[in-house]
Amino acid sequence: MDRILYIVNPVAGGGRTKKLIPIIDGHMKGREIDYDIVLTNKPGDAVHISKESLKRGYNKIVAVGGDGTVNEVALGILEYGQGVLGIIPSGTGNDLARTLNIPSNLGEAIEVIIKGSNKKIDVGIVNDNVFLNIASIGFDSEVVVTTEKIKKRLKSRFAYVLSIFLTLINFKDIKMRLEIDNISYDKDIFLIAVGNGKYYGGGVQILPMAVIEDGFFHVCLVNKISKLKLLFLLPTIINGSHIKQKKYVEIFKAKSVKVITKSKTYLNIDGEVKDIDNEILFTIKKEKLPVIISN
Numbered sequence: 001m002d003r004i005l006y007i008v009n010p011v012a013g014g015g016r017t018k019k020l021i022p023i024i025d026g027h028m029k030g031r032e033i034d035y036d037i038v039l040t041n042k043p044g045d046a047v048h049i050s051k052e053s054l055k056r057g058y059n060k061i062v063a064v065g066g067d068g069t070v071n072e073v074a075l076g077i078l079e080y081g082q083g084v085l086g087i088i089p090s091g092t093g094n095d096l097a098r099t100l101n102i103p104s105n106l107g108e109a110i111e112v113i114i115k116g117s118n119k120k121i122d123v124g125i126v127n128d129n130v131f132l133n134i135a136s137i138g139f140d141s142e143v144v145v146t147t148e149k150i151k152k153r154l155k156s157r158f159a160y161v162l163s164i165f166l167t168l169i170n171f172k173d174i175k176m177r178l179e180i181d182n183i184s185y186d187k188d189i190f191l192i193a194v195g196n197g198k199y200y201g202g203g204v205q206i207l208p209m210a211v212i213e214d215g216f217f218h219v220c221l222v223n224k225i226s227k228l229k230l231l232f233l234l235p236t237i238i239n240g241s242h243i244k245q246k247k248y249v250e251i252f253k254a255k256s257v258k259v260i261t262k263s264k265t266y267l268n269i270d271g272e273v274k275d276i277d278n279e280i281l282f283t284i285k286k287e288k289l290p291v292i293i294s295n
Helices: 012-028 045-055 067-082 096-098 106-115 139-151 159-172 227-237
Strands: 004-007 034-039 059-063 084-089 115-119 124-126 129-131 134-138 172-182 183-196 217-223 249-254 256-261 265-269 272-276 279-284 289-293
Touching: 004 012, 004 045, 004 256, 012 034, 012 106, 012 124, 034 227, 045 067, 059 067, 067 096, 067 249, 067 289, 084 096, 084 106, 084 159, 096 124, 106 289, 115 159, 124 183, 129 134, 134 139, 134 172, 139 183, 139 265, 159 279, 249 256
Parallel strands: 004 034, 004 059, 059 084, 084 289
Antiparallel strands: 115 289, 124 129, 124 279, 134 183, 134 265, 172 183, 172 256, 183 217, 217 249, 256 279, 265 272
16 A cells, blocks of 8 residues: 655745645545655755655655656656655646656646556766756856846845846856766857756757657757847747747757866756856766656
């Protein structure tokens, strides 16, 4: 019999996720299923909670939150070596859930946890960090950094939109050497996205060709482009049609990707930004991660 643990990040989705606890309880009560609900208190909690709960016999560990919460629960499962990841999407982006077609409706998502089937998906590693969805360098990472600065003064959903325009004004293309499956390229790039999933940034279809279980990274490279032409390209990235713009966009499929930059830059890992100096290496783990999806 299944034992299900719901790990709730109470600050996900601007604090809305905490309000889901009584609703989850309402859906689970009356069923002959052993379950429990716990809250995280700080970043990293979900990793520890996942491992401890697996030791106690839980077999389905459900991340209730955004992509950051999902990432932590997945890391706990991978470190322990067994267990299945479930997802209740309730964060800001929910991009992995979108790729996996997990319902945004809470009741429907819980039914998937109870009745769904398991799918084994690829797990990426970038400079010792696990990621399930997409990691990227360039313009979008700068936008996330700018957004966090703006949010300190402007608590509004327009903070992200404003940060796009502010970043665009100041952004300079990044000079880098790329090694994609040991073939080298010297590039001035606007953006490089490496991933397993199709979406990031809350539904932007940066890798529409990606297959999350095929054992390969899918790579989108946007080369140096004038800011005027970029204004026309950006809307196409939302629906994935940018991949047709072959003059500016290159698509690759690879087992490993190395990026070497001459200056400090930012790396966006499933929505979390880290400072990076010089070298970034993307590889795929041999082990796949079981995730509950709709039948």
